[in-house]
Amino acid sequence: MGRSLQSFTGYIRPFSIKGTRQAATGCPFSKRQRSQIAPTASLTDEIFANAKPYSEVPGPKPIPLLGNTWRMVPVIGQFDISEFAKVTQRFLDTYGRIVRLGGLIGRPDLLFVYDADEIERMYRREGPTPFRPAMPCLVKYKSEVRKDFFGELPGVVGVHGEKWRTFRSKVQRPILQPQTVKKYVAPIEMVTEDFIRYMENARDEIGDLPKDFDNDIHKWSLECIGRVALDVRLGCLSTDLSSNSEPQRIIDAAKFALRNVAVLELKAPYWRYIPTPLWTKYVNNMNFFVELCSRYINEALERLKTKKVTSENDLSLLERVLKSEGDPKIATIMALDLILVGIDTISMAVCSILYQAATRLKQQEKMAEEIRRVLPDPSKPLTYADLDKLHYTKAFVREVFRMYSTVIGNGRTLQEDDVICGYHIPKGVQVVFPTIVTGNMDQFVSNPQEFRPERWLEQNGRLHSFASLPYGFGARICLGRRFADLEIQVLLAKLLRRYRLEYHHEPLDYAVTFMYAPDGPLRLRMIER
Numbered sequence: 322m323g324r325s326l327q328s329f330t331g332y333i334r335p336f337s338i339k340g341t342r343q344a345a346t347g348c349p350f351s352k353r354q355r356s357q358i359a360p361t362a363s364l365t366d367e368i369f370a371n372a373k374p375y376s377e378v379p380g381p382k383p384i385p386l387l388g389n390t391w392r393m394v395p396v397i398g399q400f401d402i403s404e405f406a407k408v409t410q411r412f413l414d415t416y417g418r419i420v421r422l423g424g425l426i427g428r429p430d431l432l433f434v435y436d437a438d439e440i441e442r443m444y445r446r447e448g449p450t451p452f453r454p455a456m457p458c459l460v461k462y463k464s465e466v467r468k469d470f471f472g473e474l475p476g477v478v479g480v481h482g483e484k485w486r487t488f489r490s491k492v493q494r495p496i497l498q499p500q501t502v503k504k505y506v507a508p509i510e511m512v513t514e515d516f517i518r519y520m521e522n523a524r525d526e527i528g529d530l531p532k533d534f535d536n537d538i539h540k541w542s543l544e545c546i547g548r549v550a551l552d553v554r555l556g557c558l559s560t561d562l563s564s565n566s567e568p569q570r571i572i573d574a575a576k577f578a579l580r581n582v583a584v585l586e587l588k589a590p591y592w593r594y595i596p597t598p599l600w601t602k603y604v605n606n607m608n609f610f611v612e613l614c615s616r617y618i619n620e621a622l623e624r625l626k627t628k629k630v631t632s633e634n635d636l637s638l639l640e641r642v643l644k645s646e647g648d649p650k651i652a653t654i655m656a657l658d659l660i661l662v663g664i665d666t667i668s669m670a671v672c673s674i675l676y677q678a679a680t681r682l683k684q685q686e687k688m689a690e691e692i693r694r695v696l697p698d699p700s701k702p703l704t705y706a707d708l709d710k711l712h713y714t715k716a717f718v719r720e721v722f723r724m725y726s727t728v729i730g731n732g733r734t735l736q737e738d739d740v741i742c743g744y745h746i747p748k749g750v751q752v753v754f755p756t757i758v759t760g761n762m763d764q765f766v767s768n769p770q771e772f773r774p775e776r777w778l779e780q781n782g783r784l785h786s787f788a789s790l791p792y793g794f795g796a797r798i799c800l801g802r803r804f805a806d807l808e809i810q811v812l813l814a815k816l817l818r819r820y821r822l823e824y825h826h827e828p829l830d831y832a833v834t835f836m837y838a839p840d841g842p843l844r845l846r847m848i849e850r
């Protein structure tokens with residue numbers, strides 16, 4: 322997702338926190354979901370007849386010729402993208418619970434909906450192939466530039482309709498099954514132990530981590546995704562990487578994607594028509610990832626030929642997909658998709674979670690106590706069952722997601738006309754669910770300004786399940802959410818078991834730099850407990 326309006330359209334319930342009231346999430350083809358996502362009621366002619374016209378939806382008016390795009394242009398524009406979380410709040414304050422941002426040159430209208438009941442209704446009645454508009458660069462790359470490689474089964478990210486459904490149905494079961502994720506507790510723990518050693522070495526004499534510690538978090542998440550999607554240790558956490566070593570090239574490629582996709586998608590859409598230098602670099606960068614995944618998948622295929630397999634349980638995620646599909650390309654494209662969206666999301670989420678932990682010491686102590694209770698012996702390897710008992714820790718993360726939603730919103734393109742908040746909305750409009758705002762609305766959450774993880778563990782109080790959905794919902798729900806939860810839980814369990822995190826510098830503001838995360842040097846202090 323870019324630092325752009327696409328940030329809205331990228332992106333569950335992260336954890337099973339016992340006794341919480343969260344939206345039941347769905348996977349497209351489970352029985353449970355079929356019953357929950359089925360249309361609640363079809364809209365009658367009468368409802369359409371009584372609806373107000375689309376033209377009356379309030380919102381900033383487009384200026385003739387310039388439309389509304391100018392508002393996003395730095396310097397002369399009114400809305401700074403890094404301030405977009407504040408802009409979405411301003412839309413609500415100025416125009417109310419439904420806002421139309423029309424006249425955007427070269428793209429459909431955006432419709433911001435701040436009503437959790439309406440958001441729930443829309444999610445629950447979306448059909449079997451929901452359309453989440455996102456990443457036009459990737460769409461062009463997969464469907465035009467490398468059509469030769471992606472062909473008829475281009476993956477899930479930036480793919481829609483039957484092609485998306487066919488691909489997702491091939492990979493979703495192995496990726497989302499808890500049995501699969503359980504197998505990764507030990508590998509993720511090893512990566513995380515390396516990361517903590519890396520952090521220990523990176524501290525200065527008073528225990529402060531370096532200014533660019535967020536980059537180090539990226540290296541950890543790259544290392545985790547390499548282990549999950551490619552069955553390898555990429556080596557990104559080594560301390561003596563030469564500039565042309567493979568891990569360094571992977572780090573650079575991930576950084577390039579992080580910094581430039583947004584620029585391409587929002588600031589300079591000329592690449593849609595001519596191959597600009599930045600577009601050419603983007604294509605080369607993507608080719609690098611395709612080549613990397615293909616190479617590691619071929620190696621995994623070779624290993625699999627000689628591996629003794631007595632049951633499915635002996636297989637890694639990648640090996641399961643290789644065995645069940647028989648086509649290494651499916652595994653390659655799956656890995657590529659997981660890498661493309663599974664680095665920045667988790668890295669930014671972890672920046673936010675660690676910063677909140679370091680600045681909310683009372684709550685951090687409660688997490689540490691819980692972790693000590695569940696894991697009395699720090700040298701004992703973690704188990705899935707242990708992690709499952711970290712109820713308060715999971716609720717802490719959930720509360721960070723509510724107040725500071727890493728992915729600031731999700732979205733869907735209407736595939737048929739609808740009536741939303743009493744207005745007739747034509748198909749084709751891109752509806753935005755601004756989670757960053759709805760998760761903080763008094764109407765849906767009791768005392769939303771209060772950071773209180775306990776709310777996720779209690780049954781009383783207002784907490785609308787659809788006001789804060791960090792991983793989306795329904796058939797297109799985040800494919801990597803169980804891995805994301807696992808990685809976050811392992812990191813907190815290992816880190817807070819041994820260290821107290823503090824923060825002694827200028828308070829950080831949040832901004833939409835790429836995702837929504839603390840903006841500035843993340844100089845956390847690690848103090849041995």
Ligand code: HEM
Nearest residue numbers: 331332477663666667670792793794797798799800801805
């Ligand atoms: C805390 C970290 C993460 C957050 C907040 C997050 C959030 C999201 C959201 C909101 C969506 C859109 C869901 C929808 O449209 O309803 C999504 C999609 C997706 N996510 Fe994540 N995600 C995270 C981590 C990951 C990781 C680690 C991976 C890979 C291992 C991943 C893989 C994906 C994929 C492949 C999709 C596209 C699914 C589809 O369109 O079928 N995500 N994510």
